[in-house]
Amino acid sequence: MESNLLKVFVAVANKKSISLGAQTLNFTQSNVTNRIKQLEKNLEYLLFHRVPSGVILTKEGEKLYPLAVEIVKKVEEAQLKMQNINFQDTLRIGSGQANVALRLLPFINKLTKKFPNMELEFYVNANPQILEKLLDYKLDIAFTTGFPNHGDLISLKSFDDDLFLIEPKFKNYANCLIGYKKDSSHYKFLVEYEKSNDNNEFKTIFIENYEVMLGCVKNGMGKAYVSKKIIEKYGYMNELNLTKLKNEHKTHLVCRKDYIPLISSYLKEIQLI
Template sequence: MDIQLLKVFFTTAHEGSISKAANKLNFAQSNVTHKIQQLEADLQTQLFYRHNRGITLTPSGQILVSYAEKILHVIQEARLAVGDSSEPAGPLHIGSMETTASARLPMLLTKYHTEFPAVDFTLTTGPTEQHLHAVLHYEINGAFVAGPVEHPDLIQEKVIDEELVLVTSASHPPIQSVHDVQDRPLLVLRSGCAYRAKLNLLLKEEGLIPVKLMDFGSPETIIGCVGAGLGISLLPKTIAAEPEEQGRIRTHAIPGKHAIVTTVFIRRRDALITPALSAFLSAMRAHFN
């Protein structure tokens, strides 16, 4: 099986369009079409349905996508393994929840960059579900997510336990129960966020339905809007500590079983540990221990 044909097929399947795949690969559309036809002839099966709306994977194509992803990743790993020296260098792509990135990672990343300037480090922030998908599909080397994570293809390492608190405006009276704020809008991070899921679970167990959910892109924006009286939120205490000291917001404890969420670092069990990733894991363990 020709690796170049496999790469064209996988890119086309991932993009969902021959024209988008051609643009990404810097090929002519006719070239992409021809290579897919070559692969179909080699495998003696149809990989895409062609229709007026574009293309759709056939059952054979759906099966081949997962194999193609693994094959292309193994080839990339082989190149890295052969070319790598013992000195950390090259790309390292890590994911993180927004709150962890802002409150827990700045010192770690600064120290890591200072010690290993040859590493081309990239940090992507987003919700836990996004990072789980990215790690499983070899899109990033690892990620800080809310745990525990149970998946046979992943290794998880506990990083830290975060205490969660309800956050209100500074003038809000003490909260004895979530029933005290059931009529307030809930300010949450986008879908897939572990803290949002935790808040939904807390309300569900109390038999409450949110009056209104308002999505925000960052914890800093949520804190600003909570401080202005727009609504309430559930966030890690570390994120809320400084704004509370400044008198901008007020925090309130929640029931014990909901008060703690564990942050873990996940990576694929079968992925190559490059010198750059190995150095990052060592730095992470030293930083959080």
């Protein structure tokens, strides 16, 4: 059984559509259809039911799916390891938005100078989504807020995050918490902090732009919890009240224990803000 046939099977199963699976793989629809038929012939089982909305797995397809996912994952892992066997050919980096604003560009600058032939790929999202991809071997390293409590991960490097509760200069402002995303670790901490201080009536605004977020706080729309370096970067140090809370958040550069980048020694020593 060819692993490429299983990769096609997994793509179609994930999308519940032959045409969408083909788009994911950048194949023609006829190519995908033929490969599914070939796999079904090899296994002597029908793997999909055709329905008006696309396809759904048969009972046999449902049994094959988790096995196929694992095989495809292992094959991709082996391919990446062989590509990088003598040098780090590709580095796939995950990051939350706060670290994009603070550290990603200096990080890229240092990597491209040190390893000019290394290809860099990026994925930006909140901690849960980043960790999911890291654990699924779809990222090599990731900047995370706090060290993830997971036995398969190790921290290569930690960075101090000088975080502050920020409020407008004037006293009266809306009882509203302003976060970057619902899954943001900083927003979650602020929610817990407010509830611990018996504030349960707050509203919430999510703004995926730190400069706009700071401007909203300045104008009395609510409060937020962000890094001092972000406040300095956008010139709001004299525009806001800053309060240090009892929290020692750190950013960690993490990777899987069983998939440590070849350049890990360099990453452990890299200096960023």
